[in-house]
Amino acid sequence: MGLVPLTYRRPSHARAPSNSSQSSLGGEKGDVSLRSGRSCSSAGIPPALSFDKIMEGGTCPPCTIRDFMNYLMYIEHSAENLQFFLWHRDYVTRFEQVPECERLLAPEWTQAQEDEAAARIQKEAAEKMRRVQPVEIFRGTDFEKPALQGSVSVANDDSFSHFSTPPMTPRDRDHDSLYTGSNAGSNMSGLSTSYQSLAGDAYVAAGVEKPFTIQPFRAEIDRVVATYIAHRSPRQLNLSSKEQKTLLHALSNTTHPSAFRSVAASIESNLRLQAHPNFIRWSICNANPARVTFAWCLGIAILLSATVAAVLLTLSRAPRGYRALAAIGWVAGFATVMAARKGMCVVLHGLHHRHVRPWEFFEPDFDSDAETGQKGEKSSETLETSNSYEEEPWIVKYDKRNIIRKVFDRQVWVQEPALRRVQDTIFLQSVLAGVLFSGVLVGLFVGVPGGGFF
Known part of the structure; x- marks a missing residue:
């Protein structure tokens, strides 16, 4: 354990990684950065407090995984990222332990297949936007009537109150008893059916067919879709519409961990480059x-x-x-x-x-x-x-x-x-x-x- 030099500077407050940073994760330089847990955004973090060290359980309070989770829960309000990361890491390990005959039912989702699905989804979205009439853009809003009349007048000031309210996050919404901790352990058959139903709705909304049901861990994947991926899910990840549909397309074909390739890399990038440096910066503070x-x-x-x-x-x-x-x-x-x-x-x-x-x-x-x-x-x-x-x-x-x-x-x-x-x-x-x-x-x-x- 080396000494900290007097020129030490604590980690600066990190913002969300840019798209260019996330896309570079597929390259050699990005892979090294992810494996080492060190990057330009991680300056000021000793090796003993690196992301990998915390994930391996090699740290003491107040820098343990539990402390990291609490920080994301109560300070950054993004605990779902670490929860998904821990689940995915465990899922990869468990999938590799499945007998070969069962793994063959869930083939690997290649990068070429993912690129093809993403291109098709983007093309369909562009065609849908071209087919949308100007009147339909304003349908259901306060501008619908002026638009239908061909008027360019603006509605009264009260109409703008509808646009000042930010969209609700998963924690702001009311969930049914399926997602409450008090009922989590009861009626498991009902839970399984509900998860399958919610996951099925998500697949339908994404325009893909319902998945192959005898693939290994299919029931668990349905639970993950209903918990992290589906719209208005209790721990909904911050994914774009394109990312969500591409992932659901992959999961409708296979339960192989490679289906989560892009999403898992994006989540890990966010944890390493933003959440972890901010957590160390926050942990240095010893007073309320x-x-x-x-x-x-x-x-x-x-x-x-x-x-x-x-x-x-x-x-x-x-x-x-x-x-x-x-x-x-x-x-x-x-x-x-x-x-x-x-x-x-x-x-x-x-x-x-x-x-x-x-x-x-x-x-x-x-x-x-x-x-x-x-x-x-x-x-x-x-x-x-x-x-x-x-x-x-x-x-x-x-x-x-x-x-x-x-x-x-x-x-x-x-x-x-x-x-x-x-x-x-x-x-x-x-x-x-x-x-x-x-x-x-x-x-x-x-x-x-x-x-x-x-």
Whole structure:
């Protein structure tokens, strides 16, 4: 385990990978990047905290798979990506263990077949758009009547309220009891029938035939389609219409893992290049927002107090050397502000502690989980549950806590050694910056002639 250099910079906030980045995954350079877990977007991530290391279970809290899942669930609201990634990785392993005679029923989906299906879908979509009449574009909207009358007038201002509401995400929608955790384990035959029905509707909507039913894992693939792929599914992946239809076309022909080739590569790219760097950046913060704000205010107050003291000493008859005492406050204040700027509290860091996350606060088994880090990730054990968490009791309970209690929330030990070393480096950088800053101010104040007013 190497040391973190003083020139270390934490990962910058990563945005979603561009299409060009995702398309490059098929090349040699992209493959190396995916296998190593390192890329230009992953600068500032130690090898001990790499994506592959976390997925292999080689990290400690707060950087385990469960912590990563909770981050995606409650912070980025994209837990379905990691859930699908973990399922697909396990599915590939299990498919390879199927007897050869059964695997022959599900032939590999080649890249040529995928390109052909994608081209056909794109061509059909273009032909459909050419056949659409201008009147049909406005059908069902407030512009339908003006369009039919050939008028170019704009509807009144109230009509624009229909376009200001963003489309609902899966977590915003009401799902039937099929996807609720309370009913996930009951009436399995009914669940199987419902999944087959929902998957069948998805295939029909994509314009493909219902799949070959005796292929291995066909029932599980139906569940995955109904959970991740179908429109308004509980964990719907962020796929374009073309990607969705191409995938459904592949799954209607085979259950081979190669059918997920493009979607799996896109999801893995998003996790490696965006979610993982953002997770490490977020994990470096050891304090909650209330404590960080408190640290900002405390650091600024210390800086102002030290500056006032230096001004008073300069205006007094005290010897010049006494003005250098203000450097103590400047170093402490500037180091506190610099650390708070990166989400860290120097007091918590001195103990190598971090605040308990709000969703961990009210878990009855959190203490044992925090010690071992072995509990499975939340909401990924079954395919039936959605990622909606708005009804979880910890939200109301945590909101009721007053600001003072949040500032002095419960603390736990930072177990991951690599993360502690990163925090040590950031703290040392803050102290050195404070020393440099205070040295400049001391030189200025000591060089100014004394006022001798009192």
